[in-house]
Amino acid sequence: MVDLKEEIGKRVRQARLSKGLTQADICGDESELTVRQLTRIENGHTLLTIPKALFLASKLGVGVQELVDVEAISLPKRYLELKNRLTKTHTYGDPKRIKELEGFLDEIYEHYYDSLPEEE
Known part of the structure; x- marks a missing residue:
């Protein structure tokens, strides 16, 4: 990228x-x-x-x-997928789902954060 x-x-x-x-x-x-x-x-x-x-x-x-x-x-396709999953996935307080969302956030931070526009 x-x-x-x-x-x-x-x-x-x-x-x-x-x-x-x-x-x-x-x-x-x-x-x-x-x-x-x-x-x-x-x-x-x-x-x-x-x-x-x-x-x-x-x-x-x-x-x-x-x-x-x-x-x-254009934003990377994988970033958009992760962002979509973050906004659409409900945790309902379930530790397993919360852990999954944390993994998405970690991936975004590690691979995309530094190159994203400020609006993102």
Whole structure:
């Protein structure tokens, strides 16, 4: 699975450098985006929000689709299955069912947590 945050960060950095701009040039008065936030985005530590993606695309003179690979945004199928089972399975206080749900949470945390959008 492609790390979406890292991939977007690389694209943002490449677009900025290809225009010969510094992070400070992009952020300006930092009312929309701070240099620290941009650094975190470019290093793959923070996932872009839609407003920040629109801001960066505008500043860089590119389309949002050049910064964000829409194909890579889809959530992993296994994650969606686990999420569905977590929300649909009732425990009724049964320790066996509770243990099963804990296993789902552990799998999500171990395999998907770091690459999920903040909304998830």
